[in-house]
Amino acid sequence: MEKTLALDTLAALGQETRLDVFRLLVKAGRTGMNAGAISDALAVRPNTLSTHLGVLARSGLVSATREGRSIIYTADLDVMQELVRYLLQDCCGGNPDLCGPLVTALSCSPGMKSGEC
Template sequence: MDKTHALTAFSALSQPTRLDVFRLLLKAGETGMAAGEISDALGVRQNTMSANLSVLHQAGLVRNERQGRSIRYFADLDGTRGLLGFLLEDCCGGNPDLCQPLISKLACAC
């Protein structure tokens, strides 16, 4: 991931509702959630949610899949890995042993 893409992702996550949506979709995992379910879970109007989901999608943090008449949203794990990789790219001055506790904590946080 390059700096411009990372800044777009950080910008998308800098708004409280979008951060809540992203975290909710990470928690939902492989099953994802329909847009209406996300709106209901967070108490946000559907048209507002649609705009927020669009921003997250453009930032590469969520992906969507049409299922019949509804659209299901998922956290984009490739985009998330790219963002985390960007953050940790130069971690610990190139000494991977120093980074291992942080990487282990991230991997086991779920």
């Protein structure tokens, strides 16, 4: 990932509604959600949501697929993985042992205690 793309991706997530949309789509998984369902779930006006979905799509974090008359939005976790990889590329001065706690924390499910991971 290039620096410019990393900045665009971070900027897309740097707004409350867009972060909420992305997190909702991550929870929705591969089935995704249509704009109406996203709008209802987050109580966001459709025209406002459309703008936010456009920003997320341009950053690559969200993809849109037409299914009949609906457009289904899904989170692109590959882009998020690239962003995290870019941010941690030189983690701890290149010493992977120092990054162990971070990797462990990222692999744990929410609600798990540190000894259960």
